[in-house]
Amino acid sequence: MKMYSILLVLCMTSYSLSASSTLDGTCVNPTTLSFIENSLTNISDQLKGSSCSSDGATSEGLTGLLQLALVKELAKDYKDKSCDKEERRLLKSINASITNKIQSLQSQVSSLSSDLNKLSQLLAKHVNVTLDDLSSPLLSSCDAILSKWPNSPSGYYNLADVNGHSRHVYCHMETLCGKGGGWRRIASLNMTDPNEKCPTQFRTYGVSACGRPVTNSGSCVGITFPSRDIKYSQVCGKVIGYQVGRTNGAAAHHDSKVIYSAYIDGISLTHGNPRKHIWSLISGYSGIAFSGCPCGSNNPKSVPSFVGSHYYCEAGNHNTAASYTTLYSSDPLWDGKGCGSTETTCCQRTLIPWFYRSFGYSTTDNIEMRLCCDQETSDENISFGQYEIYVK
Numbered sequence: 001m002k003m004y005s006i007l008l009v010l011c012m013t014s015y016s017l018s019a020s021s022t023l024d025g026t027c028v029n030p031t032t033l034s035f036i037e038n039s040l041t042n043i044s045d046q047l048k049g050s051s052c053s054s055d056g057a058t059s060e061g062l063t064g065l066l067q068l069a070l071v072k073e074l075a076k077d078y079k080d081k082s083c084d085k086e087e088r089r090l091l092k093s094i095n096a097s098i099t100n101k102i103q104s105l106q107s108q109v110s111s112l113s114s115d116l117n118k119l120s121q122l123l124a125k126h127v128n129v130t131l132d133d134l135s136s137p138l139l140s141s142c143d144a145i146l147s148k149w150p151n152s153p154s155g156y157y158n159l160a161d162v163n164g165h166s167r168h169v170y171c172h173m174e175t176l177c178g179k180g181g182g183w184r185r186i187a188s189l190n191m192t193d194p195n196e197k198c199p200t201q202f203r204t205y206g207v208s209a210c211g212r213p214v215t216n217s218g219s220c221v222g223i224t225f226p227s228r229d230i231k232y233s234q235v236c237g238k239v240i241g242y243q244v245g246r247t248n249g250a251a252a253h254h255d256s257k258v259i260y261s262a263y264i265d266g267i268s269l270t271h272g273n274p275r276k277h278i279w280s281l282i283s284g285y286s287g288i289a290f291s292g293c294p295c296g297s298n299n300p301k302s303v304p305s306f307v308g309s310h311y312y313c314e315a316g317n318h319n320t321a322a323s324y325t326t327l328y329s330s331d332p333l334w335d336g337k338g339c340g341s342t343e344t345t346c347c348q349r350t351l352i353p354w355f356y357r358s359f360g361y362s363t364t365d366n367i368e369m370r371l372c373c374d375q376e377t378s379d380e381n382i383s384f385g386q387y388e389i390y391v392k
Contacts, residue, residue, distance in 0.1 A: 137164075140230065142171030143182030143392045159184070161229035162364060169228070172390055177236035177356040183390035184232070186367065187225040191385045199223050202371070205327055209242055211383035212371055218262045222370035225389055231362040232391035238353045239267055239281050239369075241333040243316035244381035245324050247283040249292025250301040250313070252374045257304045262372035264303065265292075266313075266382055269389075272365035277306045279355045283333055283382050284315035285322055287340020291315050295346040310357060313346050314339060324379060332385070367391075 138160035139145050145159075146152055154173045158166045173181040190196055191208045198210035201221055205211055212221050247265035257263040259275045266282040280303065284291035290298050293313035303311060316328030318340050331338040336352035367389060373380050 146182035187389040209383035218374040220370045220372040225367045237389040240386040241384040246322040247380045249284040251292040262374040280311040282313035287315040289320040298342040
């Protein structure tokens, strides 16, 4: 029995030393733990055989069993704190982290794959256009390109003019004026862009508007937008302008209201020679009193017959009287916004700020935009800050 007690003491001593190591953060070898457990099991079997005789349990045997039970419990607790458990916990944590990263990467790869697919389709489309251009004649309109390649994006393309020459043009492939895409841009200006400047024939108002040069009489100042010998039959555009001074709409002071004259205070868009009317953009006097607009409710003034209903008319001034030389920048013209009480009807136009004309025939005429007033600049003027003109 003393031999068993010695073994128990050795086991307990070994455990005590190992346990203290565990507290210091050192893990015991799992093989050693298994050996101790197996040894304790063998000792337990021997103790049971010697301590339980026919005469009953001896004091020494019971003490040994209690010591054994204590050592086995301590050994079990120690094993729970062993490297195996720590490694399992660490591996479980690492596995969870790896799983999360894999899921995140899968999501990123899926998104990247979608973007690459879109880019591939776009590149393929451009390659198709290029290859087709190499093997067949150039198309003659942006609309024809869109019809042949329905997913064509807005951008620059080569078109053939009526003489078969190649023209590098900008095509707007999205819908404009409610008439689908395939529009060719022939003019654009946006004075909010610091790199833009007024055309040389116009006077610059501040940094954001262009108007007539100083003059002591009524006048028109124009700019021509070339067609570049490419046919078109429709026009879609917009012009954003400002009232300057005492413009009075369609109430021109002179008697002759022909298309070559300052038949309005505003902007006249025409094509060809002799001029054919496209659209008139008229600057009224006041949005709450007399406006001088054909659509105004206070003493409306009519436009010449060649204008018909192809016009917009607004006033930037919202006082009963307009001031000389004041540029009314707070309410831009022909945008359909901020209309006063006497011009409400003028702003109820379907496409405003865009205008649309269809001729019913094809032409290669250049388009002319003229800024006109029937009196001197010290009394009235018109200025514009933006324009975009498209044809197809």
